[in-house]
Amino acid sequence: MRWLSPFAKFPIIDTNRIEEAESAISRSLVKMQIQQIKDRSNFELQMNGINIGYTSLLFNRFGSTTEIKAEINEEYVLFIIGGSAPATFYWEKEPIIVSPQTAAMITSGKQLEIKRFKSSEALVLRTSKSALLHHFEKMTARHHRGTLIFDQKISLAKGSGAMLKRMISYLVYEIEHNNLTTKNQGLLKSYDDMLLSALISLPNNQREKLYESRHYETSPGIVHRAEEYMRAHLTEAISIIDVLRVCDCSRSTLFAVFRTARGYTPMEFLTEQRLQKTRKKLLTPHPDVSVSSIALDCGFTNFGRFARIYKKRFGEFPSDTLRESKSEQQSGFGHRGIVK
Numbered sequence: 237m238r239w240l241s242p243f244a245k246f247p248i249i250d251t252n253r254i255e256e257a258e259s260a261i262s263r264s265l266v267k268m269q270i271q272q273i274k275d276r277s278n279f280e281l282q283m284n285g286i287n288i289g290y291t292s293l294l295f296n297r298f299g300s301t302t303e304i305k306a307e308i309n310e311e312y313v314l315f316i317i318g319g320s321a322p323a324t325f326y327w328e329k330e331p332i333i334v335s336p337q338t339a340a341m342i343t344s345g346k347q348l349e350i351k352r353f354k355s356s357e358a359l360v361l362r363t364s365k366s367a368l369l370h371h372f373e374k375m376t377a378r379h380h381r382g383t384l385i386f387d388q389k390i391s392l393a394k395g396s397g398a399m400l401k402r403m404i405s406y407l408v409y410e411i412e413h414n415n416l417t418t419k420n421q422g423l424l425k426s427y428d429d430m431l432l433s434a435l436i437s438l439p440n441n442q443r444e445k446l447y448e449s450r451h452y453e454t455s456p457g458i459v460h461r462a463e464e465y466m467r468a469h470l471t472e473a474i475s476i477i478d479v480l481r482v483c484d485c486s487r488s489t490l491f492a493v494f495r496t497a498r499g500y501t502p503m504e505f506l507t508e509q510r511l512q513k514t515r516k517k518l519l520t521p522h523p524d525v526s527v528s529s530i531a532l533d534c535g536f537t538n539f540g541r542f543a544r545i546y547k548k549r550f551g552e553f554p555s556d557t558l559r560e561s562k563s564e565q566q567s568g569f570g571h572r573g574i575v576k
Contacts, residue, residue, distance in 0.1 A: 242295045242359070242408045243284035250282045252299070257281035263564070265294060265360065266306045266314070266348070274301035275354075286411060286418070289428030290367035293407065294360045304350040310551050311364050314342040315435060317392065317401060319357030325350050332389050334358065339390040339397060341438060361404060361431060366550045370512060371432040376445050387439040396437040403434050458483045458490065459497045466506045470513060471535045474506060510535045511549050514542075518557040527554045 249260040254270055260283060261268050273279050280299030285292060297319075308314065316325070318334030325332045325340045326349040332340040342348065343365070352358075369384060390397040407427060410417045417423060436446065465482045466474060476487065479502055483490055494502050514534040518527070528539055531554065536542035546554045 241282065241284065241297075242412060243286050243293065244412075246284050246286045248283040248285050248294075250280070252280045254279065261296075265296075265362065266308055266312075268304050268306040268350075270302060271305050272303040276300070278354075288407075288424050288431065290363055290371075291428050291431045292362045293404065293411075294362065295357070296360070297355065297357045298352040299355065301354050302352045304352065306348045306350060308342055308344055308348055310344075311366065313363050313365055313368055313386075313435070314340075315361040315390070315400070315438075316340045316342065317359045317404070319359075321353050321356035323350065323352050323356045323358055327388060330388070337392050339392055339401070341386045341388055341390050343384075343386055359404065359408075361400075361435070363432065363435065366515060368432060368435060371429070372436050372442070375433065375436065384436075385441040390438055396434070396439070400431075400434040400438065403430060407431075456493045456497060458485055458493050462490065462494070462502055463505060466502070467509060470506075470510055471533060473535075473537070476503065507545065508549075511546060514546065514554065515550060515557070518554055519561050521558055521561050523562070525558075527558055530554075530558075 248264055249256060251257055251260070254273070254276075257279075258268060258270055260281065264283065264285060278300040279302070281296065282299075283294065283296040285294035316323075316334050317339045318336065320336070323334050325334060325342070327340070327342060327344065332338070334340050365384070372384060392398055392401045437443065461483050462479050465479060469478075476490075480487060480490060491501060494500065494505070498505065500508075514530055514536070517525075517530045517534065521530070527543075531539055531542045543553055543555075550557070
């Protein structure tokens with residue numbers, strides 16, 4: 237497989253300078269250092285990319301054989317397809333050779349050693365663990381307390397891997413040939429959801445939950461009324477008494493139907509909704525906002541407790557998310573929107 241510079245309308249860098257290449261990849265993809273280059277006179281990095289929503293698609297090509305040491309951010313998930321020239325990813329010392337037939341699914345924060353051969357190309361689908369988990373919960377209609385653990389090596393010849401590969405190829409074509417694709421926010425949202433759903437369908441430790449026959453798919457009216465009320469009043473000091481008044485039921489009934497229909501309590505739902513709203517604001521911040529102002533706007537008044545539950549939920553403190561998001565905005569490649 238050889239791509240003819242996909243996303244050429246959205247260039248990130250095209251350089252033969254090692255320092256510029258390291259900086260560009262570290263800003264847009266993963267923190268990395270180039271360890272060795274076989275032929276420095278022919279070294280070149282070409283990289284293009286586009287943000288679709290919670291997902292990003294990035295293309296890169298190396299002009300000469302290059303050995304790289306990279307550190308994967310714990311928050312990100314990378315699905316990597318190779319081109320005709322080989323590329324080898326050593327993750328926990330296990331080699332994964334990415335090609336048109338095999339992709340690598342990288343989810344760990346541990347160091348990754350990469351060997352890119354001359355003229356090797358890679359197409360990378362990137363998203364965050366939190367976005368993937370939230371989408372998984374939407375698809376299963378249940379709050380998931382654990383983590384999603386994916387197979388590291390994904391076959392592209394059949395099954396869900398082949399489906400995702402076809403989907404990415406289709407999007408590459410559409411973005412390259414249809415100027416309206418990147419201007420239609422509704423269309424981008426549907427593509428974003430489609431990619432997240434396809435990623436979740438890849439082999440992982442929770443995939444069977446997608447195919448369960450679930451008796452809670454049709455939820456009682458009490459659950460819907462409670463959830464609608466809490467979503468509409470996220471910024472207010474909601475108590476369980478307020479929810480009971482809206483639903484006109486007893487405490488035991490409310491908790492029983494939530495446990496049966498959702499697998500979590502009403503207040504866990506409220507906290508999760510507030511966390512997701514906070515997360516979205518931290519990932520797309522205005523220049524002058526602070527963590528405390530965003531937390532307060534999303535209904536959190538105890539900032540110490542908020543920081544603890546945020547870190548437990550997303551694996552990092554809210555201040556880290558805000559700092560990284562502002563840094564990505566300055567580099568022109570953030571979590572949301574199109575590459576500037």
